[in-house]
Amino acid sequence: MDRDTFQTEIYDIVREIPEGRVVTYGLLARLLHAPQSARRVGRALRDAPARLGLPCHRVVNAQGRTAPCWPEQRRLLEAEGVPFRRNGCVDLRRCLWRAVGEFL
Numbered sequence: 001m002d003r004d005t006f007q008t009e010i011y012d013i014v015r016e017i018p019e020g021r022v023v024t025y026g027l028l029a030r031l032l033h034a035p036q037s038a039r040r041v042g043r044a045l046r047d048a049p050a051r052l053g054l055p056c057h058r059v060v061n062a063q064g065r066t067a068p069c070w071p072e073q074r075r076l077l078e079a080e081g082v083p084f085r086r087n088g089c090v091d092l093r094r095c096l097w098r099a100v101g102e103f104l
Helices: 003-016 025-031 038-046 072-079
Strands: none
Touching (some): 003 038
16 A cells, blocks of 8 residues: 555544544554554654644554653543553553444
């Protein structure tokens, strides 16, 4: 899949993540039938134009960690009611976007 198509499809899915829910980079990659492309998903989100207004803060890594260079991400998630565990990771059992499973 070419870069532009990949990015467009990622952006379309990210737009659908509801408030208070998160999805992982790896799950997004699997949705695009590119299970080894979690980092590519991360790059696409990093490069997303701000004018699109995507809720990129709702995407975390497989352990529920937020992006290390984006301290506002946790604040944005907490404002939506996303729970965090003591270790600082998002509680994926409680807030993983279940609809993602329907796409897989």
